[in-house]
Amino acid sequence: MNRYRADLHIHTVLSPCGDLEMSPAIIVEKAREKALDIIGITDHNTTRHCKLINKLAEHAGIFVLMGTEVTTREEVHCLTFFENDDQLSEFQTYLEKHLPPIPNNTENFGYQVVVNEDEQIIDEIEFLLLSALDQSIDQVEKKVHSLGGIFIPAHIDRPSYSIISQLGFIPTDLLIDGIEISANCKIQSVIPFLGKQAGISIIRNSDAHYAENIGKAVSTFEMELRTFNEVKMALQGKLGRKVIIE
Amino acid sequence: MQVKDIITILDLKVFGGSQGLDREITGGYASDLLSDVMGHAEEGKIWITLQTHKNVIAIASLKELAAVILVKGAEPEADMLAQAEEEGIPVLGTGDQAFETTGKLFNLLSR
Numbered sequence: 001m002n003r004y005r006a007d008l009h010i011h012t013v014l015s016p017c018g019d020l021e022m023s024p025a026i027i028v029e030k031a032r033e034k035a036l037d038i039i040g041i042t043d044h045n046t047t048r049h050c051k052l053i054n055k056l057a058e059h060a061g062i063f064v065l066m067g068t069e070v071t072t073r074e075e076v077h078c079l080t081f082f083e084n085d086d087q088l089s090e091f092q093t094y095l096e097k098h099l100p101p102i103p104n105n106t107e108n109f110g111y112q113v114v115v116n117e118d119e120q121i122i123d124e125i126e127f128l129l130l131s132a133l134d135q136s137i138d139q140v141e142k143k144v145h146s147l148g149g150i151f152i153p154a155h156i157d158r159p160s161y162s163i164i165s166q167l168g169f170i171p172t173d174l175l176i177d178g179i180e181i182s183a184n185c186k187i188q189s190v191i192p193f194l195g196k197q198a199g200i201s202i203i204r205n206s207d208a209h210y211a212e213n214i215g216k217a218v219s220t221f222e223m224e225l226r227t228f229n230e231v232k233m234a235l236q237g238k239l240g241r242k243v244i245i246e
Numbered sequence: 247m248q249v250k251d252i253i254t255i256l257d258l259k260v261f262g263g264s265q266g267l268d269r270e271i272t273g274g275y276a277s278d279l280l281s282d283v284m285g286h287a288e289e290g291k292i293w294i295t296l297q298t299h300k301n302v303i304a305i306a307s308l309k310e311l312a313a314v315i316l317v318k319g320a321e322p323e324a325d326m327l328a329q330a331e332e333e334g335i336p337v338l339g340t341g342d343q344a345f346e347t348t349g350k351l352f353n354l355l356s357r
Binding site: 159164165 | 278279280281282283284297298299300301304305323
């Protein structure tokens, strides 16, 4: 088995709260500097920077999990990841269909820009990406899994926008592939909330909105290769694969 | 005052859990954060929220709340309703938003 250092929760300049410096090129550069083997690209309710980062990271020898940080109707943030461009595109269509048409106010929330490889702005997203989709957590989970994706409630220890703050506890029958805790969270503090989901894989990521925070928190994936399926297997603890956090 | 009394006065819709309509109401609690309700709502309170996830019923049952009022025309998800039926916790509905509903209830209960 090999060990891979992963930071699976990174925002880009496309997230309104993401720093303007968080271009695809800089993210890949920073990830290489921090010796990350795997990065997850998770802007709020959009996947539009994933493909470019995937392409740039390939040259740098970094494996990318392409996805998004969804806000469900209950205002629970969840990380989602997809294996290929087709599934990612289908999920992007789903996001656009279910994001309410509330215009972004750049003064309050920041810019939501799509850039190219040379850091030139090629598009600006009109509707606020921080809004909650008009879809429940169960509906989002079903959509993600119907596309073969990975579904992980984000930063469950946070007092806002987490599954525990919004829903009190993790629903016993919700199909999740793992849970995420924030950079400074003590694992023991979330154990009582896991209930019947005890034994689920716990990952820890940076939730970086600024370049200097990339890799500030990592999870170690112990698996054979860096593939989407191996990541899934590690999260499920299958065939000796596993996720280790400190 | 019992749950059934406020249904008539506030013209609420009954989605389910009608076995619990005789429950006594001791006050109200308005919140959409289920963790907050779990931590702070007291027994006998009627819960005003727009959340329609089935965890609402689990928490209402745990805290022995009198009933749940869904505001702004929100409708319970199917599994929330099924659990409300099972637990006998009334799930009520109104087209009003939380502010109006809370105000009306407050006046009613402070009489």
